[in-house]
Every structure is written in C-alpha cells, then in structure tokens.
Amino acid sequence: MALCHGWPSHQLLKDLVNDLYKNQTRVTADLAYTIRFMFGDTNNILRFLEGLFDNYNEALYSHKFFYPLLLQRARDDKELRSTIKNLLLSTNSISEKVSLYALLEKVDGIDQDIITWKQQELLSQEVYRFGYNITSNKLTSLIEVLDETSSDLTVYN
Numbered sequence: 001m002a003l004c005h006g007w008p009s010h011q012l013l014k015d016l017v018n019d020l021y022k023n024q025t026r027v028t029a030d031l032a033y034t035i036r037f038m039f040g041d042t043n044n045i046l047r048f049l050e051g052l053f054d055n056y057n058e059a060l061y062s063h064k065f066f067y068p069l070l071l072q073r074a075r076d077d078k079e080l081r082s083t084i085k086n087l088l089l090s091t092n093s094i095s096e097k098v099s100l101y102a103l104l105e106k107v108d109g110i111d112q113d114i115i116t117w118k119q120q121e122l123l124s125q126e127v128y129r130f131g132y133n134i135t136s137n138k139l140t141s142l143i144e145v146l147d148e149t150s151s152d153l154t155v156y157n
Contacts, residue, residue: 029065037069042083042100045073049134053095063137067135070134081109089117094142095131097121102135103143118146 036048048066052059052095059066074080081104090098101118104110121127 011071029062030079033062033069037073038064042077042080046069046083046087049099052134053093053099053132056095059132059134060137061132067134067137069102071106074103074109081107085109085111085114089113092108093131094126094129097126098131098140098142098145099134102111102133104143106135122146 013057037045041046074084084100084104087096091097091100101114104114121142127146128141130139130141132138133140133145
C-alpha cells in the first residue's frame, strides 16, 4: 500500500501489480481499490461506475474503500473528469445524473456546459426523482443535489 502511494509510477510497482493480476492473488478490498483507481484506465473506472449504478446496494459497504480514491483520481485526472462530464450530459439514468453531478461538483469540475444542463434539469420533472449519490452514499433527489449550488451558477473552470 505504501509503495502505491509513494511511488505510483515506479516500474517495480507496475511489475508487482501485473504479477497480482497474472496470479489472481487475493488482496484486501483497500488494496484492490487502490490498484484500480491508481492504475486503471478511464474505461476501467467507467465500467466500475456503471456497475455501481446498476447495483448501488453493493456500494453501501465498499464506499469507504473506493470513494476517497475515486475523488482523488477525479481531481487529478482531466481525462476522467471530461469523460464523466460527457456521460452526465448524455445519460438518462437518475443515479448517474445525481452521482456524476455531485462528483463533478466536489472536484470543481462544473463548467458552462454543465451549468446549462443543470438549468434545463431544474425545469424538468426529473429533478424530483431519487438516485444513488456516490458522494453521500445514499439515495438523494436530483433537485437536492442541484439545489446545493443552484444559487451559484458561475463557471468554476
């Protein structure tokens, strides 16, 4: 674990991670999520999120392991933020809308496109539906997430 955080780009660590995958070594949940969010590509993380949104009950326990790592990765990885933004702007899933907006808001990823999307969502009946909120690890209405910052419709980026 210390090696993951201390030298995430060191070749020795990459070799160890590859050995873990090849040998299908059992690791703790904490280490597994650390490896996923430090070394997983954007598509790998999106597949994880899509699975999570399909069955968010599984996240209720594991949230404490993956959420801080996801938050850090989203703060550090511009490509991931861009991909999350594009998914938010195109999704029909209420859990994706709630979670992805809340996540982008946490990492200062709100831009003019998202503000425009938010203004349209606030006018729809969809805002009264509930979805899984990845930032709070509970069901939340879309309006509750959007209202947290609705008085501040400025561009952050």
